[in-house]
Amino acid sequence: MRYCGRASGWVASTPGADGDQLNALSLYGEHVGLAFQIVDDVLDVEQPSEALGKTAGKDAEQKKITFPAVYGLARSREMAEEERIAAHAALRPFDERAERLRELADYIVRRKA
Numbered sequence: 001m002r003y004c005g006r007a008s009g010w011v012a013s014t015p016g017a018d019g020d021q022l023n024a025l026s027l028y029g030e031h032v033g034l035a036f037q038i039v040d041d042v043l044d045v046e047q048p049s050e051a052l053g054k055t056a057g058k059d060a061e062q063k064k065i066t067f068p069a070v071y072g073l074a075r076s077r078e079m080a081e082e083e084r085i086a087a088h089a090a091l092r093p094f095d096e097r098a099e100r101l102r103e104l105a106d107y108i109v110r111r112k113a
Contacts, residue, residue, distance in 0.1 A: 020093065021093055021094070024090050024092075024093050024094070025090075027086075027090040028087050028090040028091055028101060028105075031083045031084075031086040031090060031105070032083070032104065032105050032108060035080045035083035035084055035087065035105065035108050035109050037067070038067045038076055038079050038080040039080050039108060039109055039111065041059065041066040041067045041068055041076065042067065042068055042073060042076050042077060042080070043111075043112070043113065044057065044058065044059045044060075044066070045057070045059075045060070045066075045073060046073070047112065047113060051112065051113045052113055080109045081109060083109070084105050084106065084108070084109040087101075087102075087105040088105060
């Protein structure tokens, strides 16, 4: 997901884009990537296979270390929300130019499948 942030360089494509802006996009990518993983782990526990489009519960069957297994579902949801907020914060240097990236972070954390 770090690449996601850097690939979103269109936000920083204005003249004068600098290293701080690229670092902000990298940080955004790290937070969005972690949020995605947390939510993916939570959905694997909560949603049926039909909703996910993949076998639900597979992580538990394979005894994988997941966020819900370590922290529980409630704390995992809180952690995903914290990462969403941190992703938004990373985009402050871009003002409204990063609105689509904020929407992407929101979608990743609030998705149901």
